[in-house]
Amino acid sequence: MTKPIILKRRGLMLVLSSPSGAGKTTLSRMLLASEPDLVMSVSVTTRPMRPGEVEGKDYYFISEAEFSKQRDSGALLEHAKVFDHHYGTPSGSVNTALANGKDVLFDIDWQGTQQLKVNAREDLVAVFILPPSRNDLQSRLTTRAQDSAEVVAGRMAKASDEMSHWPEYDYVVINDDLEAAHTQMRTILATERMKPERQIGLSDFVTKLREGK
């Protein structure tokens, strides 16, 4: 077997969205373990650091003033307010990773995905994870035996809202079996990495083939 030809490539932004209870967090962890060229996006946030969290690993913890400055100068690829705190994705570290041929994983909802589509469509590969059945989803959303019917119904309604956005994604993976879903995700990643627009070295490679220089 000959030595494989590796061309320089630009990384991609892999977005995973799903209703809670569909296994997205587990799948993200499996992908980060199996794909050495995939790194997690680290967000900025204005919420206080919690015990055990690490600056630059879990989040970049910043002030309200700093957040406003970054958002207003266009330094955030997407941002959201959850309860009283702001969260955002800084474009600088993402762009450095992409330029170095690293892929960046995002665990965000449909609203964040919509913002990334506006700001970074060409680098985006957006995957929506679905549960295999309504029964399965319902049992995963019933986290404790004492959860009231109202609480579970509320979670189901939220999941239903999130799932209504599946047509905005490039791929949909039904997570019936974790290993199968993991393989599907790796197949998508392998294919998207092959796209000519991400193969920075391809143009020179073909010129050499055609002209011999």
Next chain:
Amino acid sequence: MTKPIILKRRGLMLVLSSPSGAGKTTLSRMLLASEPDLVMSVSVTTRPMRPGEVEGKDYYFISEAEFSKQRDSGALLEHAKVFDHHYGTPSGSVNTALANGKDVLFDIDWQGTQQLKVNAREDLVAVFILPPSRNDLQSRLTTRAQDSAEVVAGRMAKASDEMSHWPEYDYVVINDDLEAAHTQMRTILATERMKPERQIGLSDFVTKLREGK
């Protein structure tokens, strides 16, 4: 392991183009052998049947008048004249295959691919196969020891023209190792089959998840 969820899907049109000498014919044969849901497109032609050829397997052999009728009524997805004979891809059998969830393989050049892009963009997955190096291409195009330098140079010029069209393709595969290129092709096929727009059953599946009916 649970039973995988199979949704009804629409087939896709897999186009393989390459300069001669890049291994396209061998790759096509490997793909047809490894992918039971992939069938070869059968063209119509006005050239006479050769010994050993089978009507409906190698080609549909038709008259000039019938060819003109099919072309002028828009029944051909693409067509070309090679020397004195016409060739074309009838849309009817392709559409039947796609509707039945079968993928159809096309071994055509950049001109045929351009026509398919106009007539069937949504179903198209176009892959360009490149040789690993100019030396490799040159030796593959020197089919006999007595080939003159002019003959080989002519073949190289034709290959160079064909290769200039790589940016019009969805994927580019460098055929350095046949098995590796075959695996890449299968990976592309697996990914493209997952695209939501090809998963005919997906909309109903999500409705059931969301509403429980």
